[in-house]
Amino acid sequence: MIRPKILMRLIHINWVMMFHGLDEIVLKTHLFRPIRYIAFLSPNYWTSKAREPRGVRIRKTLEDLGPIYVKFGQTLSTRKDLLPEDIAEELVKLQDKVPPFSAETARKIIEQQLGQSIEEAFAEFDPQPLASASVAQVHTATLNSGEKVIVKVLRPDIEDKIHSDVGLLYELARLAERFWSDARRLRAMEIVAEFEKTILDELDLVREASNASAIRANFKNSEMLYIPEIHWPLTRRKVLVMERIYGVPVGDIEALRKGNADFKKLAERGVEIFFTQVFRDNFFHADMHPGNIFVQLPDKYLAVDFGIVGSLSSSDQRYLAENFLAFFNHDYRKVAQMHIESGWVPASTRVEEFEAAIRSVCEPIFEKPLKDISFGLLLLRLFQTARRFDMVVQPQLVLLQKTLLNIEGLGRQLYPDLDLWQTAKPFLENWFKQRLGPSAKIKELLSKFPEITEQIPEMPGLVFQALQSAAHMEQQMQQHQKEMLELRKQLRRNNTRTLRAILGTGVLIAAALILQSPLLRG
Known part of the structure; x- marks a missing residue:
C-alpha cells in the first residue's frame, strides 16, 4: 500500500509533467502509441507550453521537480552521445543555470549561519548570483583582507524536498523488488540507500569543505589539477567560503x-x-x-x-x-x-x-x-x-x-x-x-620494522609462553590418547559381554524349542 505522502508526490510529478507538455512525449512512445490520440484531450496540447521545444520542456520539468531530478539531468548532460542533440544542449543548462533563489533569502541564510552581518563579514558582496545549481548557488565577494572569494549558499528548504523524493525512490524500489525479478538482482533498495547517503552528505557544506581540503592536499603542486583554498573561519553547514578561481x-x-x-x-x-x-x-x-x-x-x-x-x-x-x-x-x-x-x-x-x-x-x-x-x-x-x-x-x-x-x-x-x-x-x-x-613488499616490511623492533625485548617471554603452551597442549593430547585407549578397551569388553549374552540367550531359546518338539515327545 502506497503511503498518502508518496501518493501525493506521484500526483505532483504527473501534474508537473503535464504542465510542461511531457504527456505528449510519453504518449508517442511505443508502449502508449495505440492510445496516443488522448493527447488531444489535454489542455496543454493546445497551449504555448506544449509548443515549446521538447528539450526545453524536459529541462523545465526537471527544474520544477527538484534537486534529485536536476542531478539526474546533469548526469545525462555529460553523455551527448546517448541523447538527441536538442535535449542534450538544454540539459547542459542544468549544470549551473538552475533558477536562483532571491538575494534577500541568500543574505538571511548567510547572516544567520555566520552570526554577523554581510557588511561585517565581507568588504564587498554581490547579491546577484554568479551561478545557481540544484543544491546551492554561489555569489562573489571580497574579504576584508582584499582577497576575492566565492560564497556558496545552500538552497532553503532543500532537505525536506530531498527527503520527500528519497522516500519516493524507496517506495518505487520496494515495489520494483516485489513485482520485478530483475530489481532484486539490481539491488534497487541498496542503490537507493547509497544514493541517499551521498545526497544527504552533499547538504553539509562543512563536509564538502573538508573533502576539498583533502583533495587539495593530494594534488599539492600538481601540474594537472588545482583545487581552491577553503576559508574555514567563514564556513558553516549552510555556507562555504573559498578562494575564487578564474578559468x-x-x-x-x-x-x-x-x-x-x-x-x-x-x-x-x-x-x-x-x-x-x-x-x-x-x-x-x-x-x-x-x-x-x-x-x-x-x-x-x-x-x-x-x-x-x-x-x-x-x-x-x-x-x-x-x-x-x-x-x-x-x-x-x-x-x-x-x-x-x-x-x-x-x-x-x-x-x-x-x-x-x-x-x-x-x-x-x-x-x-x-x-x-x-x-x-x-x-x-x-x-x-x-x-x-x-x-x-x-x-x-x-x-x-x-x-x-x-x-x-x-x-x-x-x-x-x-x-x-x-x-x-x-x-x-x-x-x-x-x-x-617486490619493492612494494620490501617497503611494507621496512615500514613495519619499528613495530617489530619494539617487540624484540618481549620475544624471549613470548617464545617461553609459546613453548609452555605447546608442552601443555602435548600433555593434554597424551591424556586424551590414554582416555581414548581406555575407552576402546572398555568398549571391546562390553562388546564381548554383549556377544556372550546374545549367544547364551540364543542357546537357551534353541534348547527350549528342541525340548518342545513333537519328535522328542514321541
Whole structure:
C-alpha cells in the first residue's frame, strides 16, 4: 500500500509533467502509441507550453521537480552521445543555470549561519548570483583582507524536498523488488540507500569543505589539477567560503579553442586524474560534470564542488584494478574467473560461457578512439550480458561508474580521438608495480620494522609462553590418547559381554524349542 505522502508526490510529478507538455512525449512512445490520440484531450496540447521545444520542456520539468531530478539531468548532460542533440544542449543548462533563489533569502541564510552581518563579514558582496545549481548557488565577494572569494549558499528548504523524493525512490524500489525479478538482482533498495547517503552528505557544506581540503592536499603542486583554498573561519553547514578561481568552463569548447587549449593533453590528463584519485588516493571527486570543471589555459584543470566524493575498500580497489588490467590485456578468462570468485555472478556459472559473452561485448571496441565507439550500444549489450548471467549490481561502485561515464563524456567532447585504453593502461601497470611488486613488499616490511623492533625485548617471554603452551597442549593430547585407549578397551569388553549374552540367550531359546518338539515327545 502506497503511503498518502508518496501518493501525493506521484500526483505532483504527473501534474508537473503535464504542465510542461511531457504527456505528449510519453504518449508517442511505443508502449502508449495505440492510445496516443488522448493527447488531444489535454489542455496543454493546445497551449504555448506544449509548443515549446521538447528539450526545453524536459529541462523545465526537471527544474520544477527538484534537486534529485536536476542531478539526474546533469548526469545525462555529460553523455551527448546517448541523447538527441536538442535535449542534450538544454540539459547542459542544468549544470549551473538552475533558477536562483532571491538575494534577500541568500543574505538571511548567510547572516544567520555566520552570526554577523554581510557588511561585517565581507568588504564587498554581490547579491546577484554568479551561478545557481540544484543544491546551492554561489555569489562573489571580497574579504576584508582584499582577497576575492566565492560564497556558496545552500538552497532553503532543500532537505525536506530531498527527503520527500528519497522516500519516493524507496517506495518505487520496494515495489520494483516485489513485482520485478530483475530489481532484486539490481539491488534497487541498496542503490537507493547509497544514493541517499551521498545526497544527504552533499547538504553539509562543512563536509564538502573538508573533502576539498583533502583533495587539495593530494594534488599539492600538481601540474594537472588545482583545487581552491577553503576559508574555514567563514564556513558553516549552510555556507562555504573559498578562494575564487578564474578559468574557462570545460564545456565551452569554442572559448577553449580560441585560447589555444591543448585538447589532447586535457583529455589524457582527465583520465590520469581520475585513476590517480581512485587508485593512488582512494578518494575521488564523484560529481565531475562540466559545471564543476574549468581549464587554466592551456592544459591545467581547476575543480570545484566536492559535495559528492567516493572511496573504495582495499579489496574493491585491488579487484577493480585487476579487472581493468585484464580488460586492457584482452584477458577475458581472468575477468570471468574474478567475477565468479567475487560472487558478482553465481558460482554455478560456466567460466567458458561467461568469457565468450564478455569477449563478444568488449573486443569490438578495443583499439578504437572514442569517436568510433558506440557507448549506447556497448551499455545495452553489457546490460543484456548482466541479465543473462544474473550478475549482481554492486551499490558501492555506482558512484565510480557514474564518475567514469562523466570522464568519458568530457573526453569525447575535448578530444574524440583519445584512446581511453592506452591512456589508462600504463597508469594501472605502474600502480600494480608500486603496490604489489617486490619493492612494494620490501617497503611494507621496512615500514613495519619499528613495530617489530619494539617487540624484540618481549620475544624471549613470548617464545617461553609459546613453548609452555605447546608442552601443555602435548600433555593434554597424551591424556586424551590414554582416555581414548581406555575407552576402546572398555568398549571391546562390553562388546564381548554383549556377544556372550546374545549367544547364551540364543542357546537357551534353541534348547527350549528342541525340548518342545513333537519328535522328542514321541
